[in-house]
Amino acid sequence: MKKYLTLSDGTTFEGLAFGDHNALAAGEVVFNTGMTGYQEAITDPSYTNQLLTFTYPLIGTYGIFKNQNQSSQSTCQAVLVRHLENEIGDANLSLDAWLKDLHIPGMSNLDTRALTKHIRQHGTLKAIIANEPLTVADFNTLYPTLSTELSKKPQLQHQTYLALHADYHVVVIDFGIKQGIISELLAANCDVTVLPYTTSLAEIKQAHPDGILISNGPDDPSVYTDYLPLIQQLEACYPVAGICLGHQLLALANGAKTYQLPFGHRGLNHPVKLLTSNHTIMTSQNHGYAVDPASLKDTDLVVTAVEGDDHTIEGLAMQHMPVISVQFHPEANPGPLDATNFFHQFKQLMHKEVKLHA
């Protein structure tokens, strides 16, 4: 069955349907350059409402595995691949069958490299997947209603996870958390309570956390302006760590600004220079927005890490306060395990604070 991807500038790509053949898709089209980790990416809530393109041409080469989903569902709009492979993993499912179950439309046999280059040159674009190519006029008429209709939201958790031997208790403020973050906290001997970002300060305090982690999540950070006061209040009480969206929200809460990158960073090979140690590590990244360095001038935030190639901000810390954040994904899943030390740094902050208040 043929499918068409139409971009907001009228460019169309023809391909074949897989996954849920009947589902339509509308949203921002982005590309990910990872060569492994499609299952994790597809279930990463940060891709909510995005059309996820894989630049690696063979997707599905090892099927679907148990215990690798990053959330209980998939909230991306669609999956775009050059070539669909039908291997099965230990979950006894192929990518195609799995996406059918998840009601996610897929499109294969399109020139993903040409699409990637188009996005690189023209910036992130809105797009629709339909059964026929659309004119720009049709696109403009259709997009607002379709994207609203098809819009998804990550399912936020309200759940506690217990570590085998807990040193600390972390409350995660959930904007669309990846399971990998929870696993890393547990592995670092932290009990974890995940609470939706709509939770009140009082409720959070009732959980008696030793530290707060602001999770990753989808969208432009500026849509969460209403929740910045909560973050400010949490900072005043606890050591706070932020990852990805959480990093951006911490920046906003402390007076900095964010801006949209031309086409984002999405992949598993992004070099990050850690300014404290002068080491460069490989990181997993998935973000379309970044913190504006110029906006840090009048804040207490200092840059702790930058991207190796475009020098965008990848890490921040607050002067005199136990607050740290990273733009990349130290929990990997998918991606390199080079940055897991972040969780230990967070633990050290909790350690100091606990001692301070002891």
Added chain:
Amino acid sequence: MPKDHSIHKIAVIGSGPIVIGQAAEFDYAGSQACISLREEGYEVVLINSNPATIMTDDEIADQVYLEPLTLESVSAILAKERPDALLPTLGGQTGLNLAVELNDAGVLDQYHIQLLGTGLATIEQAEDREKFKQLMQDIHQPIPASLTVHSLASALQFADQIGYPVIVRPAYTLGGTGGGIAATPAELTKIATRGLAMSPVTECLIEKSIAGFKEIEFEVMRDANGDKISVCCMENFDPVGIHTGDSIVVAPSQSLNDQQFQRLRYASLAIVDALQIKGGCNVQLAQDPHSDQYYVIEVNPRVSRSSALASKATGYPIAKITAKIAIGLTLSEITNPVTESTYAAFEPALDYVVAKIPRLPFDKFTGANRELGTQMKATGEVMGIGLTLEEALLKAVSSLEIEPQVQATLLPLNVPTDTELTTALQHPTDQRLFELFAALDRGWTIDKIAALTQITPIFLHKLNHIWQLKQQLGQGLTPDRLATAKQFGFSNDNIAAATGQPIAAIEAQLTEAQLTPVYKMVDTCAGEFASETPYFYSSFFPGENESQPLGNSIIVLGSGPIRIGQGVEFDYTTVHCVQAIQAAGYHAIIINNNPETVSTDFSISDKLYFEPLTIESVMHIVDLEHPLGVIVQFGGQTAINLTQALVDHGVHIMGTSLAGITQTEDRHQFEELLKTQQIAQPAGATAMNLAQAQQIAPQIGYPVMVRPSFVLGGRAMAVVHDETELATYVAKAMQAAPHQPILIDHYVAGIECEADILSDGHNVFIPGIMEHLEGSGIHSGDSIAVYPPQRLTQAQKDAIIATAIKIGQQVHCVGMMNIQFIVSDQVYVIEVNPRASRTVPFMSKVTGQHLAKIATKLILGQSLTDLHIQPGYAPEPDHVAVKAPVFSFTKLAGMACSLSPEMKSTGETIGIAPTYQEALAKSLDDSYHLKPVQDGQVAILDETAGQDHSLRTMLDQTGVETLVAPSTEQLAQLTPSNVWLVVNNAPEQTTATPLNYFALSSEIPFFSATETLKGILAALNVPIA
């Protein structure tokens, strides 16, 4: 960290002559490194005894020493040059071993030379089994349990402890012979008993078997700052058990999920960190397909064949970056040469897939054991790039230059029985891929094949998909089927074989359907960053074409995979041709498919198409680029063989015309040419079958030389003495080149000579005549060649010169040619190769003239006069150069050793000195490794050599004792250091012949032709001790 300003002059050691396991990849690495160091402003001194390389070009380093790679020789060079530093990690095992020797001998300390890159302690830690084991235990990286044993009892006890199956690896046996896998105590008893008996030190390693695990390789880099990256992860098609050099390998990995992948990546990085690697490193791992368990197999702390493959697969130049790291730069400050806008501290993202297939030499070494195991046997490899695995694999198959019928049908030449096929699937050979297809063709299920081979399902599914597409084609060629087949990499030959339709009909349908490939760029970053890399591959998947025609361009055809008879020399000539084209102001485009070489680095040409060298692939590129012409002279027989088809398609061949080429290659035209020019040639005729051959041979008079037409390196060529032998060799020749005439010539005994000639179509320039030490029955590639000639009279030289000029003029040679002569009662011409030959780099280096560049200039329209080159014979120098062959006998069990018209050597070495004696002695250092005879040493002769009275006399004059035809028991009692040399002149002898096995496994100088030894003894005039 900024680069090291305390050093100014750096010595680089090359890897020496090419042998199996250490080949062109080190020319690539070495050249890249030298260029990289000079870019940073360092003075580079290069030492390598292999003249056939780009790295020994005068333009690559400031000082090039074409000298033996021995402690003595290199020490002398270091003493003279006094470099500040030595970079040994780019010259393969040879380079590393020499660095260790130099260090142990105190030479490095004496001259205050620091070692750059990965340190010697690290190298030892990685290579010493016990130290490595300890290190892995220290950093909690799992390795298969193993124990060195000296008795069967300890073997059995250890196996009980770790559980079966276990692998038995006897110590110091040739190519690991005598080992095996034991699943039961009974089997272990059998194998270990044999292994202990075969090991000269009665030692075996008993190791827990990880057979059936996936074999995964990581190419990683680390800098002095401790930053590290993984450049490429490669997955072997076959499970652990076949040397990765002999395995089909794909990149990136396919069957690892992200958790498995990251676990192995993390392990690889932890290992290079613990080893404190500075530069590139190869880590091999085994992944259990059924659990998370993995093991570290081995670490190679240097650039390697795999790193060359990874560089070409990703575009990330590992050797170049390794050199920059060696001088102190860090990954985060080195620019990524591909994007030029990002840094070397990143991990390449591929948006295509590559498949590498090894090129094994059993088409020429028919008697050798074809079974693949832990000892590498391949001489070369090809790589296919595609958007699917099917496409990448089929492109690699099209590039292999094996039996065309096999390439087209994808099935083995001989139909195996079910039993044979089962055995073949369990014991893989060079026919691995085709035997798998045969099983699919027979309807065997994936499960059955997987059970027999333990190949990961995705790979079998891909093969099965290819087979389904082929079977669909067999049901009738529809436009849809055609399009799908092309998208998945089917060549027109594959489609023709599947449909039974002629190629022309398929081409017509493709034209009608307007099916042409697009070209995609290799850019290291999957399109994320803008880049200008001129590195492309084709795909029939509909999409954007990224390759814009360059204009004012010339296409140079490369030489494909390295195999016996067509080695790195042809990559040298290809690269030189490209450089000359660029210097003349044109754009040079290379088409080639060999990932090991210099020519397939995207920085060498204006555009690189990594594609099969088939008429189909070349024509698609020609149709896109509209070049001024195509040059076929420098890509060996691979390129020459495409000439006719290119002309048929209306392509302009630059240089000697098709007519000229045919005049030298077509038997009848060639005969006619020589006859009209009154040039003598051995009496001969052609036969199409045995009956004709039997009629012709006696007329011409035995002995006769039998050979097929249009083959490489004297394949299936032999001197035949009587009618019985004739039948055997005619059959071989007919198999080597089916439906082609067999050439039968009278065998003329005499001095064999050869000359490369250069011509502008009118005048002819002969840079030199090379005289072979061995006679005309031994392939020129296996002979010791001497320049200038030592035995020819002036009259004989004059006759050769006159003949060469006549031939060059008559065929209107434009560019270069190679002519082979026998000097006997008169000068006979035996062969003309209408192209650059194996000897071009040697002669270029000896004469100091870049012959391939000059030839290119002639091809581009300049005359010899324009180039200020005096036609005729160049004045001979007052020094002498000797080229000696190097064989890889130790790698190939059961291979025939006797030197014959069929070429056997894999590499060559050079000796240059003021006198013939000195030059010859130098050339022997890295070839036959013959040293002056020591007191008490014996020379061992087989029975045939023992009957050679002149040899006996010569040996007697050296004062050495001779031992003729010793029994196996006698051999066992000999101390290898007491043996000066072994010579075996039997016509039927292999590496398994006890005498040869003894010599090869004990690294004793070994001669498989008395002629060689006699020539050497005569020349060296070895004094009586």
